[in-house]
Amino acid sequence: RLAPADYVAGILGRERSILSRFITLLESRRLDDRLPARQVLTALLPHTGRSIRVGITGAPGTGKSTLIEALGLMLTGRGHRVAVLAIDPTSRISGGSILGDKTRMIALARDANAFIRPSPSGKAQGGVAGHTREAMLACEAAGFDVVLIETIGAGQAETAVAAMVDFFLVVLIPGAGDELQGIKRGLMELADLVAVNKADGDSARPAERACALYRNALRLIHPVDAPWVPPVVACSALENKGVDALWPQVLAHRAALERTGQLALKRRGQMVHWMWELVNASIQHALYDRPEVRAVSCRIEAAIHDGSMNPLEGADCVLRALGIR
Amino acid sequence: RLAPADYVAGILGRERSILSRFITLLESRRLDDRLPARQVLTALLPHTGRSIRVGITGAPGTGKSTLIEALGLMLTGRGHRVAVLAIDPTSRISGGSILGDKTRMIALARDANAFIRPSPSGKAQGGVAGHTREAMLACEAAGFDVVLIETIGAGQAETAVAAMVDFFLVVLIPGAGDELQGIKRGLMELADLVAVNKADGDSARPAERACALYRNALRLIHPVDAPWVPPVVACSALENKGVDALWPQVLAHRAALERTGQLALKRRGQMVHWMWELVNASIQHALYDRPEVRAVSCRIEAAIHDGSMNPLEGADCVLRALGIR
Numbered sequence: 259r260l261a262p263a264d265y266v267a268g269i270l271g272r273e274r275s276i277l278s279r280f281i282t283l284l285e286s287r288r289l290d291d292r293l294p295a296r297q298v299l300t301a302l303l304p305h306t307g308r309s310i311r312v313g314i315t316g317a318p319g320t321g322k323s324t325l326i327e328a329l330g331l332m333l334t335g336r337g338h339r340v341a342v343l344a345i346d347p348t349s350r351i352s353g354g355s356i357l358g359d360k361t362r363m364i365a366l367a368r369d370a371n372a373f374i375r376p377s378p379s380g381k382a383q384g385g386v387a388g389h390t391r392e393a394m395l396a397c398e399a400a401g402f403d404v405v406l407i408e409t410i411g412a413g414q415a416e417t418a419v420a421a422m423v424d425f426f427l428v429v430l431i432p433g434a435g436d437e438l439q440g441i442k443r444g445l446m447e448l449a450d451l452v453a454v455n456k457a458d459g460d461s462a463r464p465a466e467r468a469c470a471l472y473r474n475a476l477r478l479i480h481p482v483d484a485p486w487v488p489p490v491v492a493c494s495a496l497e498n499k500g501v502d503a504l505w506p507q508v509l510a511h512r513a514a515l516e517r518t519g520q521l522a523l524k525r526r527g528q529m530v531h532w533m534w535e536l537v538n539a540s541i542q543h544a545l546y547d548r549p550e551v552r553a554v555s556c557r558i559e560a561a562i563h564d565g566s567m568n569p570l571e572g573a574d575c576v577l578r579a580l581g582i583r
Numbered sequence: 584r585l586a587p588a589d590y591v592a593g594i595l596g597r598e599r600s601i602l603s604r605f606i607t608l609l610e611s612r613r614l615d616d617r618l619p620a621r622q623v624l625t626a627l628l629p630h631t632g633r634s635i636r637v638g639i640t641g642a643p644g645t646g647k648s649t650l651i652e653a654l655g656l657m658l659t660g661r662g663h664r665v666a667v668l669a670i671d672p673t674s675r676i677s678g679g680s681i682l683g684d685k686t687r688m689i690a691l692a693r694d695a696n697a698f699i700r701p702s703p704s705g706k707a708q709g710g711v712a713g714h715t716r717e718a719m720l721a722c723e724a725a726g727f728d729v730v731l732i733e734t735i736g737a738g739q740a741e742t743a744v745a746a747m748v749d750f751f752l753v754v755l756i757p758g759a760g761d762e763l764q765g766i767k768r769g770l771m772e773l774a775d776l777v778a779v780n781k782a783d784g785d786s787a788r789p790a791e792r793a794c795a796l797y798r799n800a801l802r803l804i805h806p807v808d809a810p811w812v813p814p815v816v817a818c819s820a821l822e823n824k825g826v827d828a829l830w831p832q833v834l835a836h837r838a839a840l841e842r843t844g845q846l847a848l849k850r851r852g853q854m855v856h857w858m859w860e861l862v863n864a865s866i867q868h869a870l871y872d873r874p875e876v877r878a879v880s881c882r883i884e885a886a887i888h889d890g891s892m893n894p895l896e897g898a899d900c901v902l903r904a905l906g907i908r
Contacts, residue, residue, distance in 0.1 A: 296895060303893055399624035414739070424776075529887050529894050536898035539906075540867055544907055564853050568628055569854050570621060580870055581906045 259284065262297040269298075269400045270305060272296045274373055278378030281375055281393045289547055299392055302399040307525070309398045311339075312508060313419040315409045315445070321455045324497035325429060326406055327363040330562035332406055332502055334371040338408050341397035343390055346410040373402060388539045391422045391532055420448040421531050424521065425508050430472070431456045446472075447479055449488045451507050457492035457500065465492045475528040512514070544580060554579035584608065587622040594623075594725045595630060599698055602725045606700055606718045614872055616723060624717055627724040629799040632850065634666075637833060639746040640734045640770070641754030646780045650820035651731055652688040657827055658729055659696040666722035667691070668715055669733040687853060716747045716857055734899045745773040747854050749846065750833050752897045755797070756781045757789035770805055771797075776832050782817035782825065789819045809837050869905055879904035 260268070260279065267488045269274025283295050316322040323344075328342045342363065366372045375415060377389055394405050407423060409415040421425045428449040446452075452472050457465030480487045489507055493500030515521040555576050562565035567575075585593070585604065608620050641647040648669075655665045668690065691697045718847055719730050732748060734740040745751045753774040766791075769779075770863055776799050782790030791873025797815045805812045818825030840846040870876060880901050886892035 300893070300895055303895075304908055328831075488587060526888050526890075530884050532895040533883065533887055533894035533901070535869070537901045539901055540898060545862070557856050558858065561857055563851050565851075568625070569858035569861055570625055570628075570856040573865060575860045576858070577865055580866075581868060 259291075259294070262294045263547065265294075265298040269302060269396055270446065271383065272401045274400070275312055277373065277396055278375065279390075284389050284392045285377060285395070289543075292543075295392075296424070299395065299505065302396060305399040305556055307398060309394075309403050310508065311394065311405050311407070311423040311514065313407045313409065313416070313426040314427070314429065315416045315419070315448075316455070318354060318410055320429045320431045321495050322408060322410075322429045323362040325455055326493045327366045327452065328501040329364070330366045330372055330406065330500050331503060332505065333371065334365070334366075334369050335369075338404045339371045339373075339402045340366075340369075340404045341373045341394075341396070341400075341402035342408065343393050344374070347382045352565040363542065370492045373397065385424075391535070392420065394422065402493075403583045413436045416445060416448060421527055424490055424524065425450045426513075427451045427453060427504070427508075429453050429455050430466040430468065432461050436464040447476055449476070450486065450511050451488055451504065452490040453500075453504060454490065454492045455495055458497050459493035462492075468492075485518055485520065487510055495574070541580075545576075551576070584616075584619070587619045587626070590619075590623040590655075591626045594627060594721055597726045600700065601724070602721055602900065603700065605721050606702065606714075607723070609714050609717045610702060611781040614868075614873075619736045620717075624720065627721060630724040631720040632723060634719075635833065635837065636719065636729050636730050636748040636750070638732045638734065638741070638748040638751040639754065640741045640751070640773075641780070642745070643735055645754045645756045646756045646820050647733060647735075648687040650778065650780055650818070650826065651733060651813065652691045652822045653823050654693040654827040654829060655688070655697055655731065656694065657830065658689075659694050662696075663729045664696045664727045665691075665694075665729045665731065666698045666725075666727035666735065666840045667700065667731045668718050668721075668722070669699070698722065699726075706785070716860070719747065719840065721903060741770060741773060747853055749840075749849070750830070750836055752776045752833075754778050755778050755793065757786050771800055774801070775836050776813055776829065777815040778825075778829060779815065779817045780820055781821035783822050787817075793817075795882075810843055810845065811836050866905075870901075873905075876901070876904045 260276070265276060265280045265283070269280060280295075283298075286295070300438055314322060316325075316328055326342060330342060333340045334433060363374055367374050375393065377393060390407060396405065397405050405423075407419050409419050412496050416426075426448050427447060428451070430452060434455055454465045454472070455469045469490045469492050476490065491500060491503055491507070493504065497500055512521065516526065545555075557574050558567065558572040562569055562572050585601070590601060590605045590608070593785050594605060605620075605623060608616055611620070639647060639651055641650075651667060658665045690700055692699050700718065702718060715732060717731065718780070723731050730748075732744050741751075753770060753776070755777060757779055758794050762849065779793050779797070781792045784836060794815045801813050801815065814830055816825060816832070819824055837846065840849065858902050870880075883892065883897040883900050885899050887894055
């Protein structure tokens with residue numbers, strides 16, 4: 259581990275290995291890693307906020323990483339410095355990673371102007387959101403002017419990511435249970451753009467039909483006079499068709515929101531949201547990691563388990579140990 | 584509002600109107616409703632735990648309520664007293680209810696041995712789980728020996744419900760994007776039984792294919808020597824075909840788990856889980872409802888919004904107001 263000042267200097271000096279090590283520090287569950295991580299972050303904060311932040315979500319099998327790679331290569335080709343943060347959500351029960359090993363985005367990984375970081379999600383509530391947001395800020399301080407944050411569209415992660423980006427791209431594919439995908443109304447409500455990927459070969463026609471379906475769905479969600487009605491575009495990341503049409507949408511959205519001052523408002527609202535995430539994460543840390551609280555809760559758990567205490571009484575004891583109530 | 588002792592007497596005396604009013608009290612967000620609710624619950628606790636607790640989940644359109652009604656009527660016909668708790672999850676963004684008005688289960692609602700309670704979900708984290716578990720306990724104290732808890736299979740609700748029931752039934756339909764449904768691996772992992780509903784008319788054949796698909800999926804999740812490998816059955820709630828085959832599965836599962844002592848273990852683990860839910864709910868209440876904490880956080884939010892404070896500093900101030908750190 260480095261001293262906080264060395265992390266700060268390295269990140270501001272755009273040293274990718276230091277950036278990587280700092281993200282590892284952010285992800286650390288060790289109690290004594292928290293203070294230095296926080297010191298570095300505080301020093302980096304004035305150097306953050308100057309990237310275009312894009313969330314990209316889609317179920318496994320939608321070709322999301324191929325799409326991200328195509329988009330990333332296009333952007334570095336135009337002189338952007340692109341950071342990609344991938345979230346590996348761990349299943350609550352199996353504990354296994356859904357994405358498995360990350361031998362993906364090979365060409366982009368070799369690109370000197372790209373930085374790819376797959377982040378394992380912690381089990382703590384709010385952990386995913388916390389690490390990802392802080393990693394995004396570190397990437398900005400390291401001079402990346404585009405940050406792409408990938409999620410797999412499975413529940414809370416996309417809501418958390420939508421709360422930290424400027425633009426949210428939802429990737430779908432034709433014919434994969436459109437009815438059911440459509441039911442994910444919450445996901446459609448988050449979208450600033452829907453890309454129907456794999457619009458190639460036999461899927462070209464079904465992709466057009468899916469686009470029409472989603473356009474209708476989005477029209478129902480957004481009033482016609484909304485500053486931004488999310489477009490729906492077909493593309494094929496595999497054949498690199500239509501991917502170049504995605505970025506102009508990101509820029510058009512940005513222009514529309516900047517015109518009305520909404521982008522600044524959105525960013526400030528996200529800062530407030532982050533404050534609440536920090537509060538909740540600290541409470542969870544206090545609950546599960548502080549030795550004196552942990553000792554009490556272990557005893558309480560045992561007492562509830564053997565029936566000598568009811569959960570209502572037990573909760574009071576834990577809260578008292580935490581200092582609340 | 585009644586005095587706590589009157590709620591207790593009414594519920595133990597099986598007065599449905601008192602049970603209803605108590606569940607309303609549990610759902611109340613008023614600070615001064617919390618202590619009486621807790622006093623009643625504490626008094627009821629010794630009279631709880633003697634029902635068969637079944638969670639039933641399925642996406643909108645799977646015919647879940649028709650299935651619950653058919654199952655409920657079958658059970659009351661056999662002398663059971665059946666309580667049905669429905670969760671209305673409110674969409675985080677639109678704030679609207681997905682289920683809409685509840686003019687459902689009309690025949691069951693008229694049944695003297697059934698009690699149907701649609702519970703609006705609160706916005707507080709853990710709120711859904713808390714109210715629902717406590718409503719379930721109240722129903723048990725009121726002599727209901729079967730409690731059916733409905734969710735719409737959208738994210739956290741089903742995990743929360745699975746953590747409070749003995750048996751978890753997942754309702755699917757044929758041809759509604761099987762691939763995507765299959766991706767919901769987390770949901771399949773929670774299932775003790777999968778019912779493929781709407782296996783009628785033209786859907787009879789697709790239903791059989793869907794059953795085979797899910798049987799394979801479940802075999803991959805559960806080892807062959809597991810005490811219970813979740814069966815997959817086709818049924819038609821609309822034509823009341825196959826619904827009577829569901830309950831024997833619930834009883835067989837129960838017998839299998841009782842034989843190995845796992846049912847008692849599961850219930851005790853759920854009590855510990857409830858304790859943690861209570862702890863987290865109390866913290867959220869303290870954060871958002873205590874006037875002195877609320878006053879601080881309003882000031883902090885404003886300071887972050889106008890840029891005079893960063894979220895890291897802001898979080899510290901809120902935590903100090905809460906008494907933590």
